[in-house]
Amino acid sequence: MIESIPLSTSTNLRSCLDQLGTLLGDRLGFGQALREQHSHGESWHPGALPDAVCFPRSTEEVCEIVKVCASHSVPLIPFGAGTSLEGNVHADRGGVCVDLSQMNTIVDVHTEDFDCQVQAGVTRRQLNEYLRDTGLFFPVDPGADATIGGMASTRASGTNAVRYGTMRENVLGLTVVTANGKAMKVGTRARKSSAGYDLKSLFVGAEGTLGIITEVTLRLYPMPEAMSAAVVNFPDVESATKAAITTIQFGIPIARVELMDKQYMGAVNGYSKTDYLERDTLFLEFHGTEAWVAEQAEQFGEIAAEFGGGDFQWAVKEEDRRKLWRARHNAYYAGLAMSPNGKGYVTDVCVPISRLSESIEAVRKDLAETNLVSPILGHVGDGNFHLTIFIDTDDAESLKDAEQLNLRLVKRAIEMGGTCTGEHGVGSGKLKSMKLEHDQESLELMRVLKQTLDPQNIFNPGKVVSI
Amino acid sequence: MIESIPLSTSTNLRSCLDQLGTLLGDRLGFGQALREQHSHGESWHPGALPDAVCFPRSTEEVCEIVKVCASHSVPLIPFGAGTSLEGNVHADRGGVCVDLSQMNTIVDVHTEDFDCQVQAGVTRRQLNEYLRDTGLFFPVDPGADATIGGMASTRASGTNAVRYGTMRENVLGLTVVTANGKAMKVGTRARKSSAGYDLKSLFVGAEGTLGIITEVTLRLYPMPEAMSAAVVNFPDVESATKAAITTIQFGIPIARVELMDKQYMGAVNGYSKTDYLERDTLFLEFHGTEAWVAEQAEQFGEIAAEFGGGDFQWAVKEEDRRKLWRARHNAYYAGLAMSPNGKGYVTDVCVPISRLSESIEAVRKDLAETNLVSPILGHVGDGNFHLTIFIDTDDAESLKDAEQLNLRLVKRAIEMGGTCTGEHGVGSGKLKSMKLEHDQESLELMRVLKQTLDPQNIFNPGKVVSI
Numbered sequence: 001m002i003e004s005i006p007l008s009t010s011t012n013l014r015s016c017l018d019q020l021g022t023l024l025g026d027r028l029g030f031g032q033a034l035r036e037q038h039s040h041g042e043s044w045h046p047g048a049l050p051d052a053v054c055f056p057r058s059t060e061e062v063c064e065i066v067k068v069c070a071s072h073s074v075p076l077i078p079f080g081a082g083t084s085l086e087g088n089v090h091a092d093r094g095g096v097c098v099d100l101s102q103m104n105t106i107v108d109v110h111t112e113d114f115d116c117q118v119q120a121g122v123t124r125r126q127l128n129e130y131l132r133d134t135g136l137f138f139p140v141d142p143g144a145d146a147t148i149g150g151m152a153s154t155r156a157s158g159t160n161a162v163r164y165g166t167m168r169e170n171v172l173g174l175t176v177v178t179a180n181g182k183a184m185k186v187g188t189r190a191r192k193s194s195a196g197y198d199l200k201s202l203f204v205g206a207e208g209t210l211g212i213i214t215e216v217t218l219r220l221y222p223m224p225e226a227m228s229a230a231v232v233n234f235p236d237v238e239s240a241t242k243a244a245i246t247t248i249q250f251g252i253p254i255a256r257v258e259l260m261d262k263q264y265m266g267a268v269n270g271y272s273k274t275d276y277l278e279r280d281t282l283f284l285e286f287h288g289t290e291a292w293v294a295e296q297a298e299q300f301g302e303i304a305a306e307f308g309g310g311d312f313q314w315a316v317k318e319e320d321r322r323k324l325w326r327a328r329h330n331a332y333y334a335g336l337a338m339s340p341n342g343k344g345y346v347t348d349v350c351v352p353i354s355r356l357s358e359s360i361e362a363v364r365k366d367l368a369e370t371n372l373v374s375p376i377l378g379h380v381g382d383g384n385f386h387l388t389i390f391i392d393t394d395d396a397e398s399l400k401d402a403e404q405l406n407l408r409l410v411k412r413a414i415e416m417g418g419t420c421t422g423e424h425g426v427g428s429g430k431l432k433s434m435k436l437e438h439d440q441e442s443l444e445l446m447r448v449l450k451q452t453l454d455p456q457n458i459f460n461p462g463k464v465v466s467i
Numbered sequence: 468m469i470e471s472i473p474l475s476t477s478t479n480l481r482s483c484l485d486q487l488g489t490l491l492g493d494r495l496g497f498g499q500a501l502r503e504q505h506s507h508g509e510s511w512h513p514g515a516l517p518d519a520v521c522f523p524r525s526t527e528e529v530c531e532i533v534k535v536c537a538s539h540s541v542p543l544i545p546f547g548a549g550t551s552l553e554g555n556v557h558a559d560r561g562g563v564c565v566d567l568s569q570m571n572t573i574v575d576v577h578t579e580d581f582d583c584q585v586q587a588g589v590t591r592r593q594l595n596e597y598l599r600d601t602g603l604f605f606p607v608d609p610g611a612d613a614t615i616g617g618m619a620s621t622r623a624s625g626t627n628a629v630r631y632g633t634m635r636e637n638v639l640g641l642t643v644v645t646a647n648g649k650a651m652k653v654g655t656r657a658r659k660s661s662a663g664y665d666l667k668s669l670f671v672g673a674e675g676t677l678g679i680i681t682e683v684t685l686r687l688y689p690m691p692e693a694m695s696a697a698v699v700n701f702p703d704v705e706s707a708t709k710a711a712i713t714t715i716q717f718g719i720p721i722a723r724v725e726l727m728d729k730q731y732m733g734a735v736n737g738y739s740k741t742d743y744l745e746r747d748t749l750f751l752e753f754h755g756t757e758a759w760v761a762e763q764a765e766q767f768g769e770i771a772a773e774f775g776g777g778d779f780q781w782a783v784k785e786e787d788r789r790k791l792w793r794a795r796h797n798a799y800y801a802g803l804a805m806s807p808n809g810k811g812y813v814t815d816v817c818v819p820i821s822r823l824s825e826s827i828e829a830v831r832k833d834l835a836e837t838n839l840v841s842p843i844l845g846h847v848g849d850g851n852f853h854l855t856i857f858i859d860t861d862d863a864e865s866l867k868d869a870e871q872l873n874l875r876l877v878k879r880a881i882e883m884g885g886t887c888t889g890e891h892g893v894g895s896g897k898l899k900s901m902k903l904e905h906d907q908e909s910l911e912l913m914r915v916l917k918q919t920l921d922p923q924n925i926f927n928p929g930k931v932v933s934i
Contacts, residue, residue: 112716112821155661166659168668169636184908189884190817191849192633194622194672194892195904196931197913201635201668205661222718249579251689292759350657354579382658417656425661437662441651445920446664452919453912464663 002026016072017052023064027055038097041084043346044393050091055102059183059214067181075461078208080150085346086427088207092462100149106130114220115189120149120213136220139164143329149213154425155205162381163255173217174200179454207425208460210453224287229315229324233279235308237261240280241357243307244380252299256285263375264331271334272327283328335375339390345402349413350384350422363409384422426464469493483539484519490531494522505564508551510813511860517558522569526650526681534648542925545675547617552813553894555674559929567616573597581687582656587616587680603687606631610796616680621892622672629848630722640684641667646921674892675927677920691754696782696791700746702775704728707747708824710774711847719766723752730842731798738801739794750795802842806857812869816880817851817889830876851889893931
């Protein structure tokens with residue numbers, strides 16, 4: 001059944017939605033529940049409702065949607081699985097949410113070339129399930145079952161990035177619909193190219209502010225012959241971090257190395273019904289041939305012992321490894337479940353690895369001084385870590401405290417040569433931080449790029465760049 | 468001694484050079500020999516003289532040079548070691564060549580973080596010699612002793628890219644002087660970031676057409692515990708290529724895998740005084756721990772045997788490996804030395820690896836049909852290969868034949884999902900190919916980016932983008 005456009009809608013918006021309705025029929029919706037569902041990601045940031053939600057099924061339809069919205073100057077907010085954390089998909093200025101979940105076709109897999117082409121709405125789990133029999137896998141793994149389009153847009157990474165890189169390194173090509181409603185193909189299936197400006201890198205991480213990604217060509221990797229995961233406890237966060245840093249500095253090509261502090265371990269046990277020791281812990285994984293995985297694990301074991309690591313729990317069987325990583329992946333939700341009102345103030349920074357321990361210690365000191373409580377979790381192999389500060393985010397005072405702590409965290413990360421966000425993106429949540437990280441010239445160039453590619457400021461307005 | 472500005476110079480250019488002279492003293496030159504030296508790269512493309520050559524020593528001086536040239540609308544051509552191959556540094560529209568060779572300071576090495584910051588004029592050999600005692604190395608290796616700034620500008624890669632990536636993956640940050648004469652820092656020392664548009668990727672591979680790179684922050688890698696190189700002969704190019712492809716498809720993390728056909732092997736023996744068998748050959752290298760290198764080599768040995776590979780010559784000792792790779796690196800010069808007039812028409816393409824064998828066979832057939840002669844050499848692990856067609860490049864007829872062969876090569880590569888240049892860049896030589904590879908929208912966006920960042924078209928005009 002085709003819904004009718006709400007009466008309160010302005011004439012311009014009504015005309016825009018009218019045209020979209022003609023184009024999409026019942027794949028354009030205005031219901032409150034639907035709009036609420038598309039008003040936010042998974043973080044504390046208060047939602048902002050789009051005026052309508054549409055569900056295109058092809059690049060051509062996205063082109064038509066952009067043309068209609070552009071001709072009415074109505075904002076377009078691309079939406080994947082809604083798992084983002086910095087207010088990246090909030091319709092702060094209203095407009096039409098473009099939900100790409102029905103564009104979930106795996107277009108092509110080239111097993112011999114280790115690449116595939118997918119529509120933007122394919123999720124990473126869907127892709128990996130599809131790939132299971134090919135002997136290949138797509139390693140970028142932010143935890144949540146995000147869409148590939150969303151992951152490309154946020155330049156996502158996660159647990160495997162230390163070995164396999166982030167979306168920046170693993171997107172070979174994109175189809176993008178730009179402000180004039182035309183589709184553009186950028187990149188090729190070649191492993192490398194020097195053929196002109198790196199347009200794909202301009203859209204990877206742009207959070208839908210420069211165009212809408214509708215298809216993605218990805219690098220794939222051969223499933224390792226052997227994989228071995230482990231959970232190791234340490235006397236304190238510093239020792240765990242230092243063991244991770246030393247592992248990286250020794251050049252051991254570890255596939256994952258994740259820190260969870262004892263608070264997080266408690267939350268995980270409660271949430272995932274596991275019985276891990278509630279101590280500061282590293283979750284690890286090694287990939288390679290049987291012999292080589294054994295060698296890496298032995299080398300790591302020696303390093304861990306140096307830093308007081310113990311109680312190794314190995315998981316070699318597929319189902320044990322899955323259980324271990326499911327527990328790790330649910331950590332964010334476990335953390336939220338521990339929080340008094342089920343919410344938390346989330347942030348992430350990334351620093352050069354030699355400063356990681358100092359950076360974590362400093363924020364722990366801050367936490368102790370401010371009476372704020374937050375477990376710490378990190379992709380420590382990359383120097384990237386997350387906080388989930390347990391506050392009532394509806395309470396202005398608490399929110400202010402958390403924001404100030406976050407600002408100190410970000411400032412220190414930048415002073416250390418790091419970045420205000422390793423993987424969550426800017427959205428609206430890190431807009432202020434952008435001014436701390438980038439110089440005037442860079443901010444101005446970002447603004448100019450935004451204005452050049454999106455002169456009407458209709459693509460996810462108010463995100464990434466302050467306009 | 469400060470040279471005087473040539474009398475023939477126009478009033479505007481004279482005023483510009485006058486101001487530059489005041490700024491730089493004898494680091495601004497007009498001599499014919501100096502201008503000739505800066506009029507070309509290492510390829511057949513006829514040189515184009517700049518009006519003057521200057522040698523800045525700091526980012527601040529580059530800012531001043533850009534301001535002076537911008538106020539007179541005089542072109543600026545950044546120049547590294549002059550090793551480029553597609554007419555990338557030719558002063559096609561005159562102007563001032565900005566030779567960055569005196570900006571050769573290694574600013575900082577963070578051994579614990581595996582990164583360093585260098586001025587753009589540092590060469591890759593200089594960097595690796597400097598790093599020798601740190602246990603780290605910078606792997607990107609295009610063969611020639613190019614500058615890091617030049618390599619970043621051309622998005623260079625080379626023999627190690629199959630394992631360590633290209634300049635795209637290994638540049639963490641840049642200092643760039645833009646058209647308003649201001650310096651901008653883009654990127655951080657963090658391993659990953661989602662903090663806004665990926666500005667550094669816009670300048671990596673832009674060949675100096677969007678600004679002048681003056682400093683580069685690079686990823687470094689731990690020197691492997693063990694390295695082992697080998698030369699293996701095959702019955703034909705197809706078998707060699709297929710052995711390389713299979714190695715990649717088996718996920719063996721080979722560090723280098725280079726094809727040289729028998730013609731090249733003959734040239735190399737003549738030039739480098741080596742005594743390799745003159746057969747179609749792979750040059751390989753494995754990196755890792757002792758045990759793991761042995762395992763990789765064994766796995767490769769089995770694959771090579773399947774494709775008729777034999778006569779393995781192993782080089783494990785540092786000096787033997789160096790000799791082997793020196794021979795490989797000199798292949799281009801060896802090829803030129805074989806050419807009747809010491810010149811050759813050079814080109815490179817990159818295709819998905821499953822199409823590599825077919826792509827090489829097709830161009831060999833073309834060569835046979837056209838009576839053109841060219842040895843073939845390739846970074847086959849990436850699907851990238853090069854031709855050096857032996858023609859008298861001063862002969863219009865021969866040049867036309869070579870150009871037509873090149874065009875067919877490029878067209879096929881693109882049809883196969885590949886790119887018109889894997890690593891040589893666009894310069895002026897691949898401008899036509901850009902129109903075959905990119906769609907209208909992409910070409911238009913590149914043009915818009917160029918016009919937005921360089922409204923006067925003074926940065927290396929006529930390269931990469933047709934304006």
